[in-house]
Amino acid sequence: MRSMLAASLFTIACALAGLAAAQNKEVGVPIIKAPYHLPVFSNEYVTVLKIFIPPGRNTGYHIHTEDSVSVNIVPADMTNQNLGSTEVTRGERAQRGRAAYTAYTKEGTRTHKATNIGQTPFHNVSFIFKNRQPVQFTPSSRAAVPGYVQIMDNERVRGWRLVLEPGQSAAAITQMAPGIRIVLDGGELVESVPGQADRGWMLGSGEFYWQEPGVTRGLRNIGTTRIEIEEFEIK
Numbered sequence: 560m561r562s563m564l565a566a567s568l569f570t571i572a573c574a575l576a577g578l579a580a581a582q583n584k585e586v587g588v589p590i591i592k593a594p595y596h597l598p599v600f601s602n603e604y605v606t607v608l609k610i611f612i613p614p615g616r617n618t619g620y621h622i623h624t625e626d627s628v629s630v631n632i633v634p635a636d637m638t639n640q641n642l643g644s645t646e647v648t649r650g651e652r653a654q655r656g657r658a659a660y661t662a663y664t665k666e667g668t669r670t671h672k673a674t675n676i677g678q679t680p681f682h683n684v685s686f687i688f689k690n691r692q693p694v695q696f697t698p699s700s701r702a703a704v705p706g707y708v709q710i711m712d713n714e715r716v717r718g719w720r721l722v723l724e725p726g727q728s729a730a731a732i733t734q735m736a737p738g739i740r741i742v743l744d745g746g747e748l749v750e751s752v753p754g755q756a757d758r759g760w761m762l763g764s765g766e767f768y769w770q771e772p773g774v775t776r777g778l779r780n781i782g783t784t785r786i787e788i789e790e791f792e793i794k
Contacts, residue, residue: 585620587642587670590687593621600769604694604737604793605686607767612637612681617674623661624668626715629685630741630789631657632765636677642670653681656743658710658718658789664691684741684767688715688793696736696772698792704730710789718791723748723780731777734770738792742766747782762786 591598591606595618600607612618612635620642635653640646663669675681698717701707706729711718716738721729723746731751745762752758753775770790780786 585642587620587622590621590623594619596621600767602769603689605688605739607739608683608685608687609765610681610683610685612673612675614675614678614680618672620670620672622668622670623663625687625689625691626660626662626664627685627687628658628660628711628716628718628791629683630743631655632682632684632743633679635675635679635681637681638674638676639671640674642672647674649676653683656720656787656789658791660711660713660716662713662715682765684765686739686791693794696792696794698738698794699732699735701732704732706730707732711791714794716791716793718789720787720789721778723778723786725780725783725785728779729777731775733775734772734792736772736792736794738770738772738790739767740770740788740790742786742788744785744787746780746784746786748786749779749781751777751779762788 590596591608595610595612595616597609597611598606599609631653632655634655637653638647638649693715701709701719706723707719707721709717710720723729742762742764745764745766748760748762750758750760759781
């Protein structure tokens, strides 16, 4: 009788231990559901995430499956750990304004978590492509327009950085493909579109907005602070 009872208790204990282990096993969630990853915009082409990780916090394990572009807004010190690995790596400091493209559809999915070990928040704006192949847009070329510096050109997207000091202007360009503007340093900006009245904007750091193709526009900094933006057109 005692041996049967002991065997039963042992079986129950093993079952409970297995259940606890299963409950404690970490798994990855889709990136749009990861902690500190806030979906803020979505259309037929992209999903935009505002990623804001306070010091000492981490993202939990999350899964990257689709091609994406990320832009750092604030310098930050981060570590990374892949799911199933005990190795914690510390990469280069997340520099302000650094734009990075990752082709997960070619390189394979990645499940990891990122931890902010620094004193500043990790602030990032990312856009994730919904289509696994280019949509066949042809972005504009801004090589002949002073001020625009190309920072990215690959099979999915072309991007530029533009810095305007107070009083400076950028000559008009015509956007040929849909895309997004991401603000690093905000300020008071005027957009000039032929045939329309000038339109003023107050831009804030970390803001973004979607831009449709077919618009010709010039930009002028009418404020007292330096403006820095990055613009991307998808392919």
